[in-house]
Amino acid sequence: MATTTTLAEADQSVGYAARIEHVSKSFATPGGRQLVLDDITLDVAPGEFVTLLGASGCGKSTLLNLVAGLDRPTSGSIATDGRPALMFQEHALFPWLTAGKNIELALKLRGVAKSDRRDRAEELLELVRLKGAYGKRVHELSGGMRQRAALARSLAQESRLLLMDEPFSALDAITRDVLHDELTRIWEETGLSVLFVTHNVREAVRLAQRVILLSSRPGRIAREWEVGIPQPRRIEDAPVAELSLEITDVLRGEIRRHGQH
Amino acid sequence: MASTETTPAKDAAGVEAGLDALETTATSRPTLRQTFTGKILPPVIALAVVLVVWTLLVPTVDDPSKLPSPAAVGDAFKDAWLKGELLGYIWTSVSRGLLGFLFALVIGTPLGLLVARVRFVRAAIGPVLSGLQSLPSVAWVPPAVIWLGLNNSMMYAVILLGAVPSIANGLVSGVDQVPPLFLRAGRTMGATGVKGIWHVVLPAALPGYVAGLKQGWAFSWRSLMAAEIIASFPDLGVGLGQLLENARTASDMAMVFEAIILILFVGIAIDLLIFSPLERWVLRSRGLLVKS
Numbered sequence: 001m002a003t004t005t006t007l008a009e010a011d012q013s014v015g016y017a018a019r020i021e022h023v024s025k026s027f028a029t030p031g032g033r034q035l036v037l038d039d040i041t042l043d044v045a046p047g048e049f050v051t052l053l054g055a056s057g058c059g060k061s062t063l064l065n066l067v068a069g070l071d072r073p074t075s076g077s078i079a080t081d082g083r084p085a086l087m088f089q090e091h092a093l094f095p096w097l098t099a100g101k102n103i104e105l106a107l108k109l110r111g112v113a114k115s116d117r118r119d120r121a122e123e124l125l126e127l128v129r130l131k132g133a134y135g136k137r138v139h140e141l142s143g144g145m146r147q148r149a150a151l152a153r154s155l156a157q158e159s160r161l162l163l164m165d166e167p168f169s170a171l172d173a174i175t176r177d178v179l180h181d182e183l184t185r186i187w188e189e190t191g192l193s194v195l196f197v198t199h200n201v202r203e204a205v206r207l208a209q210r211v212i213l214l215s216s217r218p219g220r221i222a223r224e225w226e227v228g229i230p231q232p233r234r235i236e237d238a239p240v241a242e243l244s245l246e247i248t249d250v251l252r253g254e255i256r257r258h259g260q261h
Numbered sequence: 262m263a264s265t266e267t268t269p270a271k272d273a274a275g276v277e278a279g280l281d282a283l284e285t286t287a288t289s290r291p292t293l294r295q296t297f298t299g300k301i302l303p304p305v306i307a308l309a310v311v312l313v314v315w316t317l318l319v320p321t322v323d324d325p326s327k328l329p330s331p332a333a334v335g336d337a338f339k340d341a342w343l344k345g346e347l348l349g350y351i352w353t354s355v356s357r358g359l360l361g362f363l364f365a366l367v368i369g370t371p372l373g374l375l376v377a378r379v380r381f382v383r384a385a386i387g388p389v390l391s392g393l394q395s396l397p398s399v400a401w402v403p404p405a406v407i408w409l410g411l412n413n414s415m416m417y418a419v420i421l422l423g424a425v426p427s428i429a430n431g432l433v434s435g436v437d438q439v440p441p442l443f444l445r446a447g448r449t450m451g452a453t454g455v456k457g458i459w460h461v462v463l464p465a466a467l468p469g470y471v472a473g474l475k476q477g478w479a480f481s482w483r484s485l486m487a488a489e490i491i492a493s494f495p496d497l498g499v500g501l502g503q504l505l506e507n508a509r510t511a512s513d514m515a516m517v518f519e520a521i522i523l524i525l526f527v528g529i530a531i532d533l534l535i536f537s538p539l540e541r542w543v544l545r546s547r548g549l550l551v552k553s
Contacts, residue, residue, distance in 0.1 A: 145285070
């Protein structure tokens with residue numbers, strides 16, 4: 001099998017945050033093997049913000065799991081610059097720990113000395129504007145606060161690449177809007193690379209430097225767009241809306257093909 | 262682009278602070294008065310009703326050897342107290358029960374973890390373990406007496422056979438109910454293998470485990486009482502089960518009632534003092550305790 005997954009040493013720069021080469025993935029189903037991802041080749045440059053956009057069944061979450069190392073590709077190879085952090089649609093914070101202790105657990109598992117953990121956790125909470133939430137339990141936080149705490153926990157892993165699997169799709173529109181601003185700010189401050197999965201075209205355009213559209217069943221790269229609109233953007237800005245419209249039309253065309261039989 | 266006085270970053274911070282304030286609700290503990298009317302008063306009233314019905318029944322039965330009056334049972338308590346024996350009975354049984362329970366904890370916990378995590382072990386003994394829960398532990402008393410004789414080890418053996426399956430099964434169902442999302446989140450943070458079990462699986466399984474402990478205590482207490490009643494032997498010291506058996510032999514119905522009331526209340530008291538607070542603490546700290 002041509003599967004090789006190499007983790008580059010964290011200290012040396014390898015010129016990419018993630019390198020996905022000819023990756024295919026199929027799953028065994030009762031009706032035979034089903035191809036979910038077909039020959040995906042994609043680089044995420046250091047410090048780049050890329051969104052993967054697609055309708056249901058395009059395998060975007062599957063691709064993210066492969067990059068996170070939670071699953072292996074059927075063929076092709078994936079290399080990342082160190083172990084990536086992964087953020088889910090649900091916050092996935094541990095309810096038996098406070099917000100601060102959740103972050104400290106990530107630090108501990110990374111090998112940060114006990115004496116440094118508390119300060120670092122407070123710093124990260126301040127970065128996501130949750131100062132004072134250190135001792136709060138997960139259930140005492142609102143939806144938006146939970147996702148910010150989850151973001152802080154992901155940042156605690158000090159990964160060069162942050163994978164985000166529709167992290168804001170369960171939030172109300174106002175909160176999501178604010179979190180877009182926060183994510184852009186934190187991305188600019190930290191110089192992280194982000195691979196962000198969504199089915200929301202405007203969200204993709206609002207956030208990314210590059211939008212990659214996946215077709216469905218199997219997931220293939222259909223098209224990609226460079227987004228030249230300067231940050232800070234707002235989701236209501238005319239250039240954002242204009243590009244969103246263009247991408248939506250292509251996306252609809254892709255979806256329509258599935259109904260023509 | 263819209264031009265405003267504030268920078269976008271500051272604006273976002275302000276909106277965010279507002280949203281946080283709007284969406285978090287303060288939780289408060291119930292007041293002393295609420296606890297009294299909601300938690301203490303109802304059982305006190307129920308107890309009073311039982312006493313009244315009991316008192317009314319005494320003249321209709323009119324046979325102290327079948328139904329003693331509450332006053333006669335009260336006298337039995339007073340006698341035992343004045344002779345300095347009451348606490349001795351209780352302590353004999355409670356110390357046996359708790360020590361046996363601790364043994365059960367030490368055996369049941371690793372056993373539960375093995376069954377939950379090792380597929381072969383689960384297939385081999387999982388069904389037996391859950392089946393054992395429905396076997397009345399009193400069934401173990403005769404073989405235990407034959408194997409171990411009339412002594413304290415026999416009592417502990419019976420407690421273990423009653424409580425270990427409950428504790429192990431509680432942990433198994435706790436582990437089974439750990440959301441897969443937590444396991445994935447743990448893995449992306451590097452919590453795999455033993456680290457994953459220690460930092461993710463065990464804490465996530467705690468509510469099920471504590472429920473198992475609670476049931477394990479109830480089973481320990483029941484098994485012990487069965488063992489004490491059946492294997493009543495003077496050299497073993499008089500626990501609550503023996504007290505009941507002695508009272509039956511002496512045809513002292515007031516003492517029989519005394520023993521039954523003690524067995525019931527000690528079982529409830531240990532649950533209320535140890536296991537219920539433990540369970541409430543675990544659930545409350547996770548926001549799982551629904552306030553009505």
